Amino acid sequence: MLVRDIIEKLDLSIVAGENALDNEITTVYVGDLLSWVMANAKQGSIWITIQSHVNIVAVASLLNLSCIIVAEGAHVDEEAIEKANNENIPIFSTDKDTYNLIKELIKIGIE
Amino acid sequence: MKLSFTVDGDEFLLAGEASSQVKKVLKQLGVSSAIIRKIAIAMYEAEINMVLHANGGSIDVDITPEKIYILFQDEGPGIKDIELAMQEGYSTASDEIRELGFGAGMGLPNMKRYSDDLKISSELGKGTKVEITVYLNREGD
Ligand SMILES: Nc1ncnc2c1ncn2[C@@H]1O[C@H](COP(=O)(O)OP(=O)(O)OP(=O)(O)O)[C@@H](O)[C@H]1O
Ligand SMILES: [Mg+2]
Numbered sequence: 382m383l384v385r386d387i388i389e390k391l392d393l394s395i396v397a398g399e400n401a402l403d404n405e406i407t408t409v410y411v412g413d414l415l416s417w418v419m420a421n422a423k424q425g426s427i428w429i430t431i432q433s434h435v436n437i438v439a440v441a442s443l444l445n446l447s448c449i450i451v452a453e454g455a456h457v458d459e460e461a462i463e464k465a466n467n468e469n470i471p472i473f474s475t476d477k478d479t480y481n482l483i484k485e486l487i488k489i490g491i492e
Numbered sequence: 493m494k495l496s497f498t499v500d501g502d503e504f505l506l507a508g509e510a511s512s513q514v515k516k517v518l519k520q521l522g523v524s525s526a527i528i529r530k531i532a533i534a535m536y537e538a539e540i541n542m543v544l545h546a547n548g549g550s551i552d553v554d555i556t557p558e559k560i561y562i563l564f565q566d567e568g569p570g571i572k573d574i575e576l577a578m579q580e581g582y583s584t585a586s587d588e589i590r591e592l593g594f595g596a597g598m599g600l601p602n603m604k605r606y607s608d609d610l611k612i613s614s615e616l617g618k619g620t621k622v623e624i625t626v627y628l629n630r631e632g633d
Pocket of ligand 1: 537541545566569570582584599
């Protein structure tokens with residue numbers, strides 16, 4: 382499945398990285414502690430987090446993650462948006478919490 | 493090939509820039525993505541530590557056909573007990589930094605796990621030197 386395929390299904394708002402919506406999704410990783418994410422998130426993962434500052438883009442880019450979903454209505458920093466546009470990392474925002482996001486992702490076939 | 497970077501301690505926002513540059517170079521050199529991943533993780537952790545704990549420093553990278561060697565040098569406060577600092581979960585990060593998702597005390601353990609050789613030397617009040625080596629023709633974990 383491609384990143385663009387989840388946008389409508391999960392009703393996500395696109396915040397940045399519109400040029401990279403064809404990234405292939407492999408799996409999902411959830412975490413707010415950056416060095417845990419660094420150690421464990423797999424290439425192509427959707428990363429769900431409530432962190433919303435510019436360093437999430439560095440982490441996603443270094444690990445080749447497919448996109449970032451900033452959950453629970455956390456406001457994404459301007460610097461993060463700018464960097465994500467430069468590095469082609471899609472960032473989405475949503476008011477949903479992680480539990481509900483995961484339920485929906487499983488429903489549409491992402492394990 | 494040799495590359496050098498200066499890491500600005502005040503530019504929290506730019507942290508990861510050197511790692512990202514090195515990743516691009518390695519990709520151009522045709523290094524496998526499994527090995528690039530190891531290097532990116534180890535290098536990012538060392539780079540961010542320099543920003544968060546030592547107010548910046550310098551990074552020197554030496555890439556040869558068989559390995560990449562990365563030297564991080566800072567003039568920060570130094571690490572009192574390196575063995576303790578290496579333990580998972582040990583962190584002196586402030587609450588402010590923790591709120592941003594740093595300070596899990598996993599950076600040094602990640603460096604150890606993802607590098608083939610890690611050397612740390614430090615002197616209190618003088619600074620810290622971190623040396624990371626990753627072999628380019630062994631498959632990653
Ligand atoms: N370059 C450095 N200069 C001074 N102290 C350092 C340096 N690097 C690490 N330390 C010390 O070692 C501790 C452990 O580092 P480590 O990277 O494992 O965890 P952290 O940076 O606190 O949290 P995390 O990396 O999980 O975000 C730090 O909290 C800090 O006290
Ligand atoms: Mg650290």
